[in-house]
Amino acid sequence: MSADVMVRTRTRTVSAGTRRRPAKRKDPGRVLRLYIPLGLYLAFTLVPFYWMLVFALRPAGSTDPVPWPITFEHFETVWNDIGYAVFFKNSVIVGVWSLLFTTVIAVMGGYALARYRFRGRNLFMVVLLCTQFIPGAMMLIPLFSIFKSLGLINSLASLIIADTVFNLPLSIILMSGFISAVPFTVEEAAMVDGCTRLRGFLAIVLPQLRPGLIAVGSFAFIHTWNNFLFALMFVSKQDSFTIPVGLSYTIGEYSADFGALAAGGVVAALPVVCVFAVVQRYLVHGISAGAVKG
Amino acid sequence: MTTMRRRAVPYLLISPTVALIAAFLVYPIGSVAYYSLQHRNLTRPWADGFAGLDNFRRMLFEDELFWHSLGFTAKWVIVEVGLQLILGLALALIVNETFIGRGLARSLVFSPWAVSGVLTTGIWILLYTPSTGVLRFLGQPEAAVLGNPDTVFPAVVVAELWRGVPFFAILLLAGLQGIPGELYEAAAVDGAGRVKRFIHVTLPHLRDAIVLATLLRGVWEFNNVDLLYTLTGGGPAQETMTLPLYVAQRAVDSKDFGYGSALTMAGFVILLFCSILYLRLSRFGGDR
Numbered sequence: 001m002s003a004d005v006m007v008r009t010r011t012r013t014v015s016a017g018t019r020r021r022p023a024k025r026k027d028p029g030r031v032l033r034l035y036i037p038l039g040l041y042l043a044f045t046l047v048p049f050y051w052m053l054v055f056a057l058r059p060a061g062s063t064d065p066v067p068w069p070i071t072f073e074h075f076e077t078v079w080n081d082i083g084y085a086v087f088f089k090n091s092v093i094v095g096v097w098s099l100l101f102t103t104v105i106a107v108m109g110g111y112a113l114a115r116y117r118f119r120g121r122n123l124f125m126v127v128l129l130c131t132q133f134i135p136g137a138m139m140l141i142p143l144f145s146i147f148k149s150l151g152l153i154n155s156l157a158s159l160i161i162a163d164t165v166f167n168l169p170l171s172i173i174l175m176s177g178f179i180s181a182v183p184f185t186v187e188e189a190a191m192v193d194g195c196t197r198l199r200g201f202l203a204i205v206l207p208q209l210r211p212g213l214i215a216v217g218s219f220a221f222i223h224t225w226n227n228f229l230f231a232l233m234f235v236s237k238q239d240s241f242t243i244p245v246g247l248s249y250t251i252g253e254y255s256a257d258f259g260a261l262a263a264g265g266v267v268a269a270l271p272v273v274c275v276f277a278v279v280q281r282y283l284v285h286g287i288s289a290g291a292v293k294g
Numbered sequence: 295m296t297t298m299r300r301r302a303v304p305y306l307l308i309s310p311t312v313a314l315i316a317a318f319l320v321y322p323i324g325s326v327a328y329y330s331l332q333h334r335n336l337t338r339p340w341a342d343g344f345a346g347l348d349n350f351r352r353m354l355f356e357d358e359l360f361w362h363s364l365g366f367t368a369k370w371v372i373v374e375v376g377l378q379l380i381l382g383l384a385l386a387l388i389v390n391e392t393f394i395g396r397g398l399a400r401s402l403v404f405s406p407w408a409v410s411g412v413l414t415t416g417i418w419i420l421l422y423t424p425s426t427g428v429l430r431f432l433g434q435p436e437a438a439v440l441g442n443p444d445t446v447f448p449a450v451v452v453a454e455l456w457r458g459v460p461f462f463a464i465l466l467l468a469g470l471q472g473i474p475g476e477l478y479e480a481a482a483v484d485g486a487g488r489v490k491r492f493i494h495v496t497l498p499h500l501r502d503a504i505v506l507a508t509l510l511r512g513v514w515e516f517n518n519v520d521l522l523y524t525l526t527g528g529g530p531a532q533e534t535m536t537l538p539l540y541v542a543q544r545a546v547d548s549k550d551f552g553y554g555s556a557l558t559m560a561g562f563v564i565l566l567f568c569s570i571l572y573l574r575l576s577r578f579g580g581d582r
Binding site for chain 2: 035046055116120127132133139222225229247250265273
């Protein structure tokens, strides 16, 4: 490992890369050390995805390892006949609302942690960290009782609330790291110029928080999209199913129809994998920012 | 007036969080403690009532599955976290190097992190089912790995590794990027080779990140129900039953809330005890 290891993703420049590359070419150990393990790991990651795609795209009964000719019959089956159109809509509703609530509340809480020294601040931090030790599976019974008494069983609202609550603690810690990274002096300058604190925040800080908002928002969306147990427990009517619940029934009931299973898997994977591919570098950066401050 | 208003600002800002955590995390924990002392079964409401410590007596002295699930939970958490740490650290070191296509490589190797436990089940069922899987290309005889008590454990471990290693790699990569480059240059000037630099520069700096990642992941793997619930359902013959999976099955399938709450309390106590013990032993955040 050498000095260029430390070049950060966000500050990497083309010139740095080209300047160092000739030296690297002469290093034969690099193939053994870097490319072979990376290739093996890529295979481990991608073969399962590929296998799912093969099953989703090739006609039923085919055993070709290459999906040709491509067919969308399995997607039509899951989308129209099994009801993935409804599950998908429900998952989007829950995911987007939970994303919005999580992000807004996390910005508020993160701002309080980053900018104020108030009594109870440490206690608040400790409580946030402690919540990380509360297993969701263990909360199924009491949360079910609460939502039942609120009349929210079989309602997507129960999922939005539960997912927001479980997303919040880590989101606040991450967000406070991002807010701390914006110098307070820029806010002071805005206030000297006559802005209220809120206007100063909205006009000056919020635009600089874009990476933080993306990291926290995508994190919340992915977690909510994937949550299975809450949706399984709080929703039992098929027209309120989310994607993971629908998929679990596809696994159980259609275990002979691997095409439908795989197509359902592709529908479940596509949104989160796309979101993740785009925001992956913000996540890594966000965790380092949060870890440094936290 | 204005100072009082200004003092109130941070409290106003955290009030939604405090309200949500109080209502949906703190209060439920209290109610679990209460339910655990009750007979409470949604399918048999006429038998509900105060139970005293009866649920705990049943759990500790009559329920073999409880003890069996504890043993499997420990095995599951230790094996998963250990392997994920080793592979995740290796992966983080690899994708921290500079090479062409690094951004794409990172997106690809990290992508299973974004996939749900249920989807992981869907994918690995395709891979493990004898008639459809890839194992036939590796010369594996036709055998249902998930139905066989001898092979089911490695099978679920590999499936969870597929999804779990990226989390470690992401956290450790973030830690690696926080190590100042001058330290490596100084070590290189002093004649330290690659291995020495790793042992004396990289590892000490990653210490806190490793402790935090293993702890978070330990809790998470303890709590990981989705994959086992859908992939094995705790089977075959309760071979892969973890305590939280047992709780979830009690809650979802048999609706026995009283006994499920007693199991939950046991889970809390064990998790809390292990977490504190681990933080103490690793002297997290302290000077080395």
